[in-house]
Amino acid sequence: MTRTLILGGDDALMARINVLPGTQVVALSSETIQAERFDLLRSLDPQALPDLIMLCEELPIEWSLELARATDERYPTIDLVLVGEYSAEVVVEAMRSGVRDIVTPEAPDSRLVEVLRRAEQHRVAGAPLTSTPGAAVPAAVNPEDTRVIVVVSPKGGVGKTSISTNLAIGLAEQHPSEVVLVDLDLQFGDVASTLNINPTSTMEHALTDEAAEDTFVLKTMLAVHPSGFHVLPGADSPAATEHATGRQIRRLIEQLATQFAYVVVDTAAGLDEPTLAALEVADDVIVVSTMDVSCVRGVRKEIELLLQLELLPASRMVVLNLADRQSGMRVKDVEAVIGLPVDVVIPRAPEVQLASNHGEPIMLKGRKKGGPFVKAVHQVIDRLARQGKSADVKHRRVEVA
Ligand SMILES: Nc1ncnc2c1ncn2[C@@H]1O[C@H](COP(=O)(O)OP(=O)(O)OP(=O)(O)O)[C@@H](O)[C@H]1O
Ligand SMILES: [Mg+2]
Structure with missing residues (x-):
């Protein structure tokens, strides 16, 4: 009560x-x-x-x-x-x-x-609240234990948002209130609509100086999904965040990483500045491909580039989404092109689209009723747990002032 x-x-x-x-x-x-x-x-x-x-x-x-x-x-x-x-x-x-x-x-x-x-x-x-006037926000979690998980792909429409939203739900089932989902698709982010939430604050507010200077303020800007995780949705208009810098994005993610054990980051297609900034502070990267030939080739190029930039942590995963037999490719062929093993395969499952169109991510149906997509997301979660936090030294690109 x-x-x-x-x-x-x-x-x-x-x-x-x-x-x-x-x-x-x-x-x-x-x-x-x-x-x-x-x-x-x-x-x-x-x-x-x-x-x-x-x-x-x-x-x-x-x-x-x-x-x-x-x-x-x-x-x-x-x-x-x-x-x-x-x-x-x-x-x-x-x-x-x-x-x-x-x-x-x-x-x-x-x-x-x-x-x-x-x-x-x-x-x-019975604990006193942490609100001493003017005090710095104490870390709610040890940043050493936080996992920043960034979901990327060179192509649009391959399931990045579906995977990141459902991953956040799955992680929150195991770690309630310890997960935040960040919509870093600054132009066309649709995390809020996918989750059917109507946020009062968005990325536009989270990137202000007030939020950057005070993590308490930033926390008040997060929406809360009824299933027990926090969400930082994309701005209403692409123009609102068009001048966001990599430095701002890194700061934002690092702030969130002091408050949540899992920071799941959904990104736009390709490697734009916000995505590269997120990769600089990532512990885990999930690269999403489909069985479409141009997507598989794009993934190979993206992986090559990230390796060159030293932005692909050891804890990386290749997820093959929307898999079906109609593409004429087999999983083995995909692996041969991209030069890395596929870690998780998610079949094309019509109920995923149906669920996201209703603003009710498929994960909420549970393991039994959710079908292969939910099973695959649990595989991703198990793998993240098995991999543990990578001891990689994070690489920062040289910034030209
Ligand atoms: N395994 C799947 N089976 C069936 N439909 C899927 C599957 N994965 C994703 N979808 C559907 O595909 C569409 C695109 O997915 P989603 O929005 O997650 O992709 P995205 O990579 O985030 O796209 P964008 O680059 O435009 O942000 C959505 O309608 C989603 O419901
Ligand atoms: Mg998306």
């Missing part, structure tokens, strides 16, 4: 949260709170503290932040969440004041459930 105190919210928000499973809500109007000021904090029963305080937009923001600072100092296990749309400056100030997260009043129920669940987990764990 998550005990939630809503301050200054409207009836609609209270009604929505009230019907979510496992919540107990108390709401106070903006007038009551402003009349009580800090007596409100003193009047909280120490035996029945809320797990979560939601500070809504009807309250003056200075007041919300003041209350957040005081609560964080006195009751560090209470989660503080701002509800509303705020400027980047307010977001930064809020995080420094101990605010844990920011949601919009229109956030989907899945997002609210995530906020409530996390607050309850904190109470159960």
